[in-house]
Amino acid sequence: MTTSITVATATVAAPSLVERYAHMAHTFKPRPVDRVLRGLDVLLGGLLLVATSPLLAVGMLAIRVTDGRPILYRGRRVGRAGEIFVMYKLRTLRADAEARLGLFLGDELTILTEQERTRAGRILRATKIDELPQLWNVVRGDMSLVGPRPIRPAFFEQLCLEIPRYWQRLVVRPGITGLAQLRLTREMTWAEKLAHDFEYIADRSVRLYLAVLAETLLRALRGRWGV
Secondary structure (H helix, E strand, O other): OOOOOOOOOOOOOOOOHHHHHHHHOOOOOOOHHHHHHHHHHHHHHHHHHHHOHHHHHHHHHHHHHHHOOOOEEEEEEEOHHHOEEEEEEEOOEOOOHHHHHOOOOOHHHHHHHHHHEOHHHHHHHHHOHHHOOHHHHHHHOOOEEEOOOOOOHHHHHHHHHHOOOHHHHHHOOOEEEOHHHHHOOOOOOHHHHHHHHHHHHHHOOHHHHHHHHHHHHHHHHHOOOOO
16 A cells, blocks of 8 residues: 655745844944934934925925825835835825836936926925935934935845845945935946945944035035935
8 A cells, every 4th residue: 555645845934134134244233323323313303304394395285286195105125234114205206106117227217217207296306305204214213314325125135146245234224315325426336336335334423424414415405416
């Protein structure tokens, strides 16, 4: 008599970004300055959120009148230590644009994004008012005012495969602005952008933090933001 034996196979879930970061980042310890920078984020981010609330209200009204709802864009991003968070912006693209643009990156994404821009979105994007809701992410602790720009999870995974050290960006919170954003050019590769992010991570200090904020504010007032 033949006996048949059925073997159940278990599906093992791949480790999350948080688990992989914990495994790889044992040599990257927090610094005392990180607590100071977090305090500055809460103080300055909160003050900026209150001070810019009239602009935020005008932007939200413009979206509502010209393009309806939703008013806010909510996008999943990779934060410090691999934690996934929801980043907020004022919506500047047509509804459900991310579903159509989600597979693109780089110059191709830039071109297609322009085609999806709404009437109000063009003004909000040009003046950077669309970025103001990220101040709430800063106050919450998802982001910092200064740091590497947050990346979508799928592209973060892809860039980690292409650039083995890319995961080291997770040492600090992603930022609204940063050295890479101030120095960004269209010809710059992802690896070159990463080098500027690493420079900030390695040299982060109150002085550098304030210098990046001051330069960002100066460029915004001059209308010469280089993103």
